[in-house]
Amino acid sequence: YATDLFEAQTIERIADALRRVLQALVSDTDRRLADLPHAVSSLVAEQPQDFACTDFLSLWQQGLRAGRGKTALCVGQQVLSFDELETRSNQFARYLHAQDIKPGMTVALCLDRSVEWVISLLALLKLGAVYLPLDSAQPAERLQQLVRDSGTVLLVHAPEDDKAARLGVCPVLAFDAALWAAVDNQSLDVRVLPGQAAYIIYTSGSTGQPKGVVISHGALANYVQGVLERLALNDGASMAMVSTVAADLGHTLLFGALASGRTLHLLSHEQAFDPDGFARYMAEHQVDVLKIVPSHLQGLLQAANPADVLPGQVLILGGEASAWALIEQVRALKPGCRVINHYGPTETTV
Structure with missing residues (x-):
């Protein structure tokens, strides 16, 4: 040994x-x-623990209560409150329901990190539908393969995304809030069970072929509550997401923020890969929690002020193995920042 x-x-x-x-x-x-x-x-370190919420919609209601009057999303110059996120996701959910989207159906979201992306995925969860995130930067052939394999019945895409609009595998919908602006903004009366599918994430699979991993509401709710308990964040702590929407690495902070009434910063691709720009953003907005792939972080630490790249309270590393040299560098740059190694398979929920 x-x-x-x-x-x-x-x-x-x-x-x-x-x-x-x-x-x-x-x-x-x-x-x-x-x-x-x-x-x-x-x-045995600890006995299994049962959490209060067994589906993500219950957690969202908890986060909505905690976030009343607070900012839910910051995306560039766009700022959306929790109340606005609730209203807009309810309207989109009702619009999709009127388009005959039913519980258990899979809907693909070909949207980058954006307000529209969060509204869409929350609307699908409220419908009891299953959301499949797609990376708009991937080749059309790959996207077509995932849409076919998942049995997707509708693909929601950005209005300017001609590639997604022309995939030709299933019906498509360009996200346009004007279409449902007049729709009732009250929540739908939909009951979601713990064993019901919440989302599908495609991994490369052991054979190199894409493999769809289905995660239930119960598994997601259990994971989010467990993570928030262990993070034990200060009141008002904010989070930032910089990873692709097509992987579940970002789910830690996406769902963690929504469930706890905290502000989530969604950085653009340009911001996420510009060391000095990223450092300025983190310092200006005083972001407290960041989850990131180690190799991505190493690139960002080339900034002129590398300490500003790091969050104020907690750094979570995942997606690949972390080197001790990187951990030591982080501790030297920001001694008060907790470092958590969060590296595991998609099949076990993030």
Whole structure:
């Protein structure tokens, strides 16, 4: 074992626990794995925890109450309050409902990080529909493959996105708020169950072929509540998202902000890859929490004022392995910033 990581007593406890489990297995070969007792209770860090909310819509209502009168989204010069986000997503949900979009149907969103993107995904969740995020920068052939494989019934795209409009696989809708501006802004009476699908994320898969991973409302709600509990943020802490919408890396802060009534900054592609511009934005807006891929962060730390690149309270790294040298650099630049390594498979919810 790695002696620089573990003490001998720790390895002895693990080995003893393994022996006990193996003895239980061979003594009763018909016993189900789920029925095996814990080998050593002291090795169990904590018992499973049940959270209050079992679907994301319940969490959104919680965030809406906490965010009354506060800013929900900052995207360039656009600022949207929680009340406005509730109203606009309700209107779009009702419009889609009138277009015969029903619970369980998959709707693709070919939209970049934007106010329109958040309104759309929230509207779909309120409908009980399943949202599939697509990266508009990907080739048309890739987008067509994902739309076909997912059984998408409608694709929502930016008005200027001619590529998405011409995919030709399913009906398309250019996002135009004027179409539903006069629609009732009250929420729909839709019940969402914990086991109901919330979204689909496509990964490369072990074979290199795209693989759609379906995540339920219950799994999403459990994840978000667990993350917020562990972050234990100060009141008023804001968050920033810089990752592609087609991956779930950004879901930590997207759904974390919506569920807790916090401001979410959505940075443009240009801002996200301009070291000095990014540093200025983070410092000017005093962003408290950032989640980012380590290699992306390394590039941004080339800024003239690298400490300004880092958030005020918590830095979350994910999407790829983190090097100790990067962690040490972050700690030297901003000693008060907590660093969390959040690297796992999409199948286990982010």
